[in-house]
Amino acid sequence: MAERRVRVRFAPSPTGPLHIGGVRTALYNYLFARQNGGDMVFRIEDTDSNRFVPGAEDYIIESFKWLGVEFDEGVSFGGNYGPYRQSERRDIYKKYVNILLESGKAYIAFDTPEELEAKRNEIKNFQYDASTRMSMRNSLAMPKEEVDRLISEGVQYVVRFKIEPNEDVHVNDIIRGDVVINSSILDDKVLYKSADELPTYHLANIVDDHLMEISHVIRGEEWLPSAPLHVLLYRAFGWEDTMPQFAHLPLLLKPDGNGKLSKRDGDRLGFPVFPLEWHDPKSGEISSGYRETGYLPEAVINFLALLGWNPGNDQEIMSMDELIKLFDLHRCSKAGAKFDFEKCKWFNHQYIQLKDNTELAQQMLVQMRAEGVDAPVEKVAKVIGMMKSRVSFVKELWDTCKFFFVAPTEYDEKTRKKRWKEESPAQMTELAEVIAGIDDFSIENQENVVMKWIEDKGYNTGIIMNAFRLAIVGEGKGPHMFDITEVIGKEETIARIKRAVENIK
Ligand code: GLU
Numbered sequence: 001m002a003e004r005r006v007r008v009r010f011a012p013s014p015t016g017p018l019h020i021g022g023v024r025t026a027l028y029n030y031l032f033a034r035q036n037g038g039d040m041v042f043r044i045e046d047t048d049s050n051r052f053v054p055g056a057e058d059y060i061i062e063s064f065k066w067l068g069v070e071f072d073e074g075v076s077f078g079g080n081y082g083p084y085r086q087s088e089r090r091d092i093y094k095k096y097v098n099i100l101l102e103s104g105k106a107y108i109a110f111d112t113p114e115e116l117e118a119k120r121n122e123i124k125n126f127q128y129d130a131s132t133r134m135s136m137r138n139s140l141a142m143p144k145e146e147v148d149r150l151i152s153e154g155v156q157y158v159v160r161f162k163i164e165p166n167e168d169v170h171v172n173d174i175i176r177g178d179v180v181i182n183s184s185i186l187d188d189k190v191l192y193k194s195a196d197e198l199p200t201y202h203l204a205n206i207v208d209d210h211l212m213e214i215s216h217v218i219r220g221e222e223w224l225p226s227a228p229l230h231v232l233l234y235r236a237f238g239w240e241d242t243m244p245q246f247a248h249l250p251l252l253l254k255p256d257g258n259g260k261l262s263k264r265d266g267d268r269l270g271f272p273v274f275p276l277e278w279h280d281p282k283s284g285e286i287s288s289g290y291r292e293t294g295y296l297p298e299a300v301i302n303f304l305a306l307l308g309w310n311p312g313n314d315q316e317i318m319s320m321d322e323l324i325k326l327f328d329l330h331r332c333s334k335a336g337a338k339f340d341f342e343k344c345k346w347f348n349h350q351y352i353q354l355k356d357n358t359e360l361a362q363q364m365l366v367q368m369r370a371e372g373v374d375a376p377v378e379k380v381a382k383v384i385g386m387m388k389s390r391v392s393f394v395k396e397l398w399d400t401c402k403f404f405f406v407a408p409t410e411y412d413e414k415t416r417k418k419r420w421k422e423e424s425p426a427q428m429t430e431l432a433e434v435i436a437g438i439d440d441f442s443i444e445n446q447e448n449v450v451m452k453w454i455e456d457k458g459y460n461t462g463i464i465m466n467a468f469r470l471a472i473v474g475e476g477k478g479p480h481m482f483d484i485t486e487v488i489g490k491e492e493t494i495a496r497i498k499r500a501v502e503n504i505k
Contacts, residue, residue: 005039005213007216008216009029009041009043010022010042028305035327040071041212043075043212054281057075059278061076068298093198100236104162109128109190133188158194171231172245174246174329176248221251250333250335253339273287275291277291277292294348298320303343307339308332360397364380386479403473412475416470443482443483469481
């Protein structure tokens with residue numbers, strides 16, 4: 001077969017917020033498209049009007065914008081294959097439904113929901129197929145005149161796909177290999193409903209993939225059972241030669257590996273399952289999102305990329321550009337991928353370490369100023385450089401760095417009991433004087449002078465430094481003492497020591 005241009009699509013139904021599994025599907029499509037210099041199409045599959053949720057489409061677009069997953073064409077992006085919203089393609093589907101009807105590959109069925117229900121009660125494991133269709137009310141079992149009469153009277157009908165029984169259907173899947181199922185297990189799927197003049201998912205999906213010249217269908221494992229039917233539809237239309245290649249991605253599993261990841265797992269274990277916060281328009285319920293929780297988009301991307309794929313070695317940190325180079329559908333696993341959200345936190349931590357300190361400083365300054373604290377951005381960046389290895393989220397930075405900018409007003413009780421000795425007030429008063437005498441306030445010189453003083457006096461270094469830390473920080477944490485004092489400066493260091501001597505009892 002001639003080389004085709006790579007064209008992939010992400011085709012969500014706007015039935016609510018985008019699940020994190022859907023984000024991974026879109027990401028894999030994107031990586032594949034970019035790697036092959038192909039196109040990434042954004043199609044909205046909204047033929048099931050009952051399940052339409054307002055706001056979902058915008059939500060999905062915003063999510064990908066945040067994550068840096070870009071589309072080349074589609075809803076809100078334009079392109080030559082539009083419209084890209086299925087509800088705007090009714091006439092197109094109608095034409096293709098008629099083609100199947102005329103060629104005898106599909107038929108009209110009038111069975112009402114009640115009649116179908118009665119059949120199900122009558123026949124165990126009833127399936128509308130070759131073995132039962134002649135006993136049903138459809139254009140194969142009824143005289144043509146009656147069919148025409150019912151239609152002209154406006155009786156509602158559906159169009160069903162006529163599946164030939166007992167045939168092995170092969171789905172050639174890049175990840176799963178040759179998947180074979182027997183056509184007898186398939187039912188005559190409804191392709192179209194006269195009631196809303198809309199096709200079902202199966203027909204619209206196949207027609208659009210064909211017309212939009214999609215070369216690869218990369219989607220979640222939950223769509224694998226539909227694939228044989230899709231293969232048969234391509235065949236019924238005579239489109240075998242341009243049938244897309246399938247790749248069904250592994251399921252996302254609960255963190256413990258037992259079953260499919262659900263929103264409830266996130267609620268129960270405290271992690272988001274949606275990219276952005278979602279406000280349900282009906283219930284008013286708010287579900288947390290990765291963005292609002294404080295995840296960096298590059299961390300989320302890196303985390304998701306490795307859920308079901310790996311580069312073949314133990315490299316873990318990969319930028320979008322690297323992922324585009326390394327991604328390989330053949331290296332995707334068949335087995336489900338455990339959703340290890342602790343790993344996502346780890347990625348976030350890693351990406352904070354890689355982030356530019358000035359950029360982080362600008363973000364932290366917003367928070368600082370909201371609390372009425374200000375400082376030069378260079379100073380903030382310097383502090384962040386010293387402190388960021390201690391945080392997993394940008395929003396934790398301020399709390400972690402605060403003591404550099406705001407003197408303690410309280411002293412941690414436990415630390416005070418343990419670290420502030422009887423001799424501490426006198427020793428700290430002395431230390432304040434020693435520090436006042438230091439001209440070169442570099443880290444090294446401070447350390448030399450203070451250590452010499454401790455030695456000369458025969459003091460215990462631990463006792464001095466612990467009390468010193470309590471005075472400067474207000475608790476027992478923090479980096480090297482002279483790293484801190486170098487940043488806050490001599491005057492502030494002395495002031496904090498004096499205040500501690502007065503206030504710690
Ligand atoms: N509309 C389907 C969805 O919501 C698309 C499935 C497919 O990619 O074929 O995921």
